[in-house]
Amino acid sequence: MTQNINLKEIEKKAYRDSQQDGLMEVMMGLILMTFGGFFYSPVFAFYILLIVFAGRIVEFIRRRYTHPRIGFVKFHKDDSKDALTGVFLFEVTVIVIMFTLISLFGNVKDYSQWVDWAPLFFGMILVGPFAHAQSRSGNVRYTGYAILSVILGLFFSLTEFASGSTGLILYLVLMGGFLFISGLFIFAMFLRRYPLATTGGA
Amino acid sequence: MPVSDSGSNKELQSIAGIDRLIHEPARLMIMAYLYVVESADFLFLMRQTGLTPGNLSSHTSKLEAAGYIEIVKEFVDRKPHTMLRLTDAGMGAFQEYRERMMKVLG
Numbered sequence: 001m002t003q004n005i006n007l008k009e010i011e012k013k014a015y016r017d018s019q020q021d022g023l024m025e026v027m028m029g030l031i032l033m034t035f036g037g038f039f040y041s042p043v044f045a046f047y048i049l050l051i052v053f054a055g056r057i058v059e060f061i062r063r064r065y066t067h068p069r070i071g072f073v074k075f076h077k078d079d080s081k082d083a084l085t086g087v088f089l090f091e092v093t094v095i096v097i098m099f100t101l102i103s104l105f106g107n108v109k110d111y112s113q114w115v116d117w118a119p120l121f122f123g124m125i126l127v128g129p130f131a132h133a134q135s136r137s138g139n140v141r142y143t144g145y146a147i148l149s150v151i152l153g154l155f156f157s158l159t160e161f162a163s164g165s166t167g168l169i170l171y172l173v174l175m176g177g178f179l180f181i182s183g184l185f186i187f188a189m190f191l192r193r194y195p196l197a198t199t200g201g202a
Numbered sequence: 203m204p205v206s207d208s209g210s211n212k213e214l215q216s217i218a219g220i221d222r223l224i225h226e227p228a229r230l231m232i233m234a235y236l237y238v239v240e241s242a243d244f245l246f247l248m249r250q251t252g253l254t255p256g257n258l259s260s261h262t263s264k265l266e267a268a269g270y271i272e273i274v275k276e277f278v279d280r281k282p283h284t285m286l287r288l289t290d291a292g293m294g295a296f297q298e299y300r301e302r303m304m305k306v307l308g
Contacts, residue, residue, distance in 0.1 A: 011238035014250060063278075071246025072285075073239050 009138075011075075016137035018073050021066045022186025023058050024133075025145075029180025036172025065187075069194035083132050090128040094121070115164040116157060119171035123153020126175070149175060217306055223268050224299045228253055229261050233288070233296050236271060241287035262286060270295055 031054060034047045098121050099108070106113045126149040134142035152175055156167040224233055231251045235242065242250075248258050265271045270292030274285045288296070 007234060007238055010234055014235065014239055014242075014246075017250065018246075067243070067245075070249055071243045073242040073246045076238075076240050 012136065012138040014073055015075065016139050017070060018075075019133070019137060019139075020070070020186070021062065021190045022183040023061055023066070025179045025183030026187060027054050027058050027183075028129075029176045029178070029183055032172050032176025033180060034176075036169045036176060065191065068196055069190075083136060087128040087132045090131070091125055094124045094128070098124070112164050115168065118165075118168040119156035120150070120153040122168070122171060123149045123151075123175075145179065148178070214306070216302055220302050220306075221295055221299050223264065223270070224295060226261075228257060229265060232258070232261055232265065233270065233292065233299075236286060236288040237293065237296050241285050244284040244286065247286060265292070268292075268295075 031047075031050055034050055038047060098117065102108055102113055102117065127146045130142045130146035130149065133139070134146070152171055156171040159167060161167050161170075224230055228251065231253075232247060235247060235250055244255075244258065244262075247253075247262075248255060251258065253261070262271060262273060266273050269289055272287050272289050274287075276283050276285070
């Protein structure tokens with residue numbers, strides 16, 4: 001049993017170390033900010049492009065800055081498949097819960113109620129990826145992001161605004177901005193902590 | 203001799219069958235890291251295990267010679283890049299090593 005636990009810990013550490021550059025936060029923050037900031041703008045197409053190419057952009061930056069400093073690791077595909085299924089099931093559960101709550105305490109057909117509760121809905125949706133990252137890495141900062149995401153979502157859902165979608169836009173821009181700035185800070189610390197190795201990848 | 207004694211003797215004797223190549227601490231670390239991931243490069247293993255480049259190179263060469271790991275050398279952006287992964291034989295050997303150790307140590 002002890003051997004099993006240790007291997008799990010080794011895997012967690014490898015995952016944690018491979019994600020220590022903060023670039024996932026930067027990209028996630030950028031996606032949320034763009035979604036909120038450009039929702040009613042013609043530049044919204046940029047958002048679609050950002051989502052499609054997000055993985056490749058992060059990979060490109062990692063090839064230039066992360067891998068030469070801490071190396072490269074590839075994880076088993078089965079692990080990520082199981083985890084993604086878990087995240088997907090969680091998201092479906094959140095949608096069902098939100099639908100049930102609005103059905104019980106409001107009017108499902110009233111579009112404005114969906115818009116009012118959208119920040120909390122997004123806040124709970126974001127818990128999925130953060131919980132996944134936390135369980136794979138054991139890093140508590142993801143729990144912090146998940147808690148902040150729900151609290152901000154609840155705050156902007158309960159606060160009344162002149163326009164219905166203002167709460168959602170403010171939530172996305174604030175949460176995204178927080179993740180983006182945190183990610184940039186973590187990335188700057190990472191570059192400082194790991195100067196380019198002279199040994200290369202030999 | 204009681205039956206239980208002969209049983210525990212058998213378990214103790216299985217220590218002799220432990221793979222000495224994997225049993226060495228540095229190589230055990232390398233094998234364990236490669237077991238939990240699909241592949242990793244030389245620098246990542248060096249950072250994770252805390253071994254020096256010379257030490258890591260010497261141990262990985264031994265594991266490669268035994269057929270436990272596969273080493274692929276390539277050039278990325280005109281720089282040498284070494285990827286390492288556990289072979290099927292290495293995976294089996296590591297699993298067997300774990301089972302034996304668990305049997306012996308409980």
